[in-house]
Amino acid sequence: MAIKIEMPKLSDTMEEGVIAKWNIKEGDKVDAGDVIAEVETDKATMEVEAFDPGTVLKIIVNEGDAVPLGGIMAIIGDEGEDISDLLDGADSGDSAKSDDSGEEKKESKKSGKDESKKDFDPILGDVGKEKSKKETSSSDSKKADDGDGRIKASPLARSMAEDKGIDLANVEGSGPDGRIIKKDIESYKPSEKPKSAAVASFESQESEDVKVSQMRKVIARRLSESKFTNPHFYETIDIDMEAAIEARKKLNEVSDVKISFNDIVVKACAAALRRHPDINSSWLDDVIRKHGDVNVAVAVAVDEGLMTPVIQHADRKNLRQISTETRELAGLARDRKLQPEQMEGSTFTISNLGMFGIEEFTAIINPPNACILAVGAIRDVPVVKDGAVVPGKRMKVTLSSDHRVVDGAKAAQFLNTLRQMVESPLSMLL
DSSP states (O other): OOEEEEOOOOSTTOSEEEEEEESOOTTOEEOTTOEEEEEEOSSOEEEEEOSSOEEEEEEOSOTTOEEETTOEEEEEESTTOOOHHHHHHHHHHHHHHHHHHHHHHHHHHHHTOOGGGOOOBTTTHHHHHHHHHHHHHHHHHHHHHTTTTOSOBOHHHHHHHHHHTOOGGGOOOOSGGGOBOHHHHHTOOOOOOOOOOOOOOOOOOOOOOOOOOHHHHHHHHHHHHHHHHSOEEEEEEEEEOHHHHHHHHHHHHHOSSOOOHHHHHHHHHHHHHHHOTTTSEEEOSSOEEEOSSOOEEEOEEETTEEEOOEETTGGGSOHHHHHHHHHHHHHHHHTTOOOGGGGOOOSEEEEEOGGGTOOOOOOOOOTTOSEEEEEEEEEEEEEEETTEEEEEEEEEEEEEEETTTOOHHHHHHHHHHHHHHHHSGGGGGO
């Protein structure tokens, strides 16, 4: 018996999947558990397995095509089995579209209208159409008038103008009522057209339409919902990084895992979140949930946008563990191999653009988090110490907060605790 292979739900937010790669072709035999396709979801590229053995009778969709949840991807069954009924069901959607298109064409023919031939001004609409008709009519009548005697000119002047190829419409008459006479034709000199300014000529470059990936669609939807639903406000603080720089240098001298400044920020945030549970919260309409665990998501840039792998229980892990886990998760994110469970359950998010030289920015909250921290680059700046101006190392961080959950004073208290921990790294251990 033939079996339809339908698009499964591979993540909690998935609405459709894109066939990234088929591992089978028509006529192949498959067993239960064989990986038959790789599907790009909104979060990662996942493998789809066959649940039943059989022969691949038909592949319905091509690589790169999007398939809604439950949509038919392929059909397997016994070799030579009749699957026309299943194929009719798979094609019904396209048939309906074709029928609709045909009906539209019939209606268009009945009405006698051809949309491509409508006289419609794209800027002025029907008003522009009427105006265009009037201007055309006026222009045509003027050209007709040139030859029917309405331009006042003596017969001799008209004859001379015709011999010399002069358009009477361009001649200013000096006779009674502006009548053109002989001397007007004799003295007529064609006006010189002003020389147009030299204009650089550039060859037009071809535009490109890039197909929106499943991940980009979800990023667009979720960030739009966050920005226009959550009332954002922002607070920025400047952190002295000299102690953190010195501590990192000493740690990397003895650690077999390289500690980054981002690892220090993650650890400091996790410790500060434990002290400020209001920041480690989510808005759930009827309640505000203060999370018991501190799970920090770290934004990782990929070609399609950002992915946010989560460091679970970050407050209980040391810098070495955070560094190892962050590197591993970031590598999986860039290879699109992250599993959904590795991107779920965050209670706070960090977005760091310091490595790109960005000194300060604001980030959009990653739902259902109440806050996200935007981390800038470490800057060389003059600072005042003990009354003297000396070189300093500073880093700006900006906290975006959901005002439904967090008030300005609570956000400020969290930032001050964060600054204290980064400026005194040993305080993270307390």
